[in-house]
Amino acid sequence: xxxxxxxxxxxxxxxxxxxxxxxxxxxxxxxxxxxxxxxxxxxxxxxxxxxxxxxxxxxxxxxxxxxxxxxxxxxxxxxxxxxxxxxxxxxxxxxxxxxxxxxxxxxxxxxxxxxxxxxxxxxxxxxxxxxxxxxxxxxxxxxxxxxxxxxxxxxxxxxxxxxxxxxxxxxxxxxxxxxxxxxxxxxxxxxxxxxxxxxxxxxxxxxxxxxxxxxxxxxxxxxxxxxxxxxxxxxxxxxxxxxxxxxxxxxxxxxxxxx
Numbered sequence: 001x002x003x004x005x006x007x008x009x010x011x012x013x014x015x016x017x018x019x020x021x022x023x024x025x026x027x028x029x030x031x032x033x034x035x036x037x038x039x040x041x042x043x044x045x046x047x048x049x050x051x052x053x054x055x056x057x058x059x060x061x062x063x064x065x066x067x068x069x070x071x072x073x074x075x076x077x078x079x080x081x082x083x084x085x086x087x088x089x090x091x092x093x094x095x096x097x098x099x100x101x102x103x104x105x106x107x108x109x110x111x112x113x114x115x116x117x118x119x120x121x122x123x124x125x126x127x128x129x130x131x132x133x134x135x136x137x138x139x140x141x142x143x144x145x146x147x148x149x150x151x152x153x154x155x156x157x158x159x160x161x162x163x164x165x166x167x168x169x170x171x172x173x174x175x176x177x178x179x180x181x182x183x184x185x186x187x188x189x190x191x192x193x194x195x196x197x198x199x200x201x202x203x204x205x206x207x208x209x210x211x212x213x214x215x216x217x218x219x220x221x222x223x224x225x226x227x228x229x230x231x232x233x234x235x236x237x238x239x240x241x242x243x244x245x246x247x248x249x250x251x252x253x254x255x256x257x258x259x
Contacts (some may be wrong), residue, residue, distance in 0.1 A: 094188050100139045105146045105234040111165040111207040120163030120209040123149035135226050137233030140187045148230040161211035173201035177256040183239040192240035194248025198225045
């Protein structure tokens with residue numbers, strides 16, 4: 001008969017012999033693991049070593065788990081967030097408290113793609129019909145890539161609109177200017193007052209998704225200010241970074257005020 005996992009045979013050979021390991025010829029795999037379990041229970045030092053190893057593993061893993069849980073997403077994850085569907089539309093604005101706004105954006109790999117054209121058309125439409133604004137950069141909608149949209153109606157000049165991808169500044173003027181009442185930004189919830197000095201003239205080379213070709217854009221005055229404001233977004237710079245910290249409304253006669 002079997003008793004507590006030990007073979008005992010009635011008669012002269014069974015009662016006086018030491019207990020033997022469990023044997024199950026019908027199921028050798030089960031027999032193997034059962035014998036290991038019996039050996040483990042009867043070997044105290046193995047239990048101690050196992051406990052020590054488990055405690056050590058837990059102590060080591062806790063800081064790794066905490067670090068992984070609190071880690072900031074890399075820029076490339078943020079850049080892909082729109083295409084992954086996390087950004088439902090261009091109405092969802094990112095603000096200056098978020099990392100993507102203060103990060104340097106990466107170049108767009110395929111500027112002429114239909115997806116880029118559609119997105120920039122949506123951005124222009126947003127500026128035109130949905131929210132009062134004249135420019136919108138990719139980081140403002142959670143995309144860490146180098147493109148921005150501009151839509152503004154200038155008296156005497158008409159409508160100026162761009163969907164510029166991978167812009168490069170070719171040249172700027174020595175002459176400076178600023179808006180008389182300061183600048184604002186869709187990604188800055190609380191306005192920061194003060195003069196924001198800009199170049200009066202700027203020349204930019206980029207791929208314009210709205211036209212589907214490489215362009216060289218040259219603007220002066222207010223449109224030039226808009227281009228510089230949006231270009232700054234691609235480098236993690238905000239308009240109030242240019243404001244004098246000691247005297248925000250410090251008058252500089254060399255900087256032309258534009259109403």
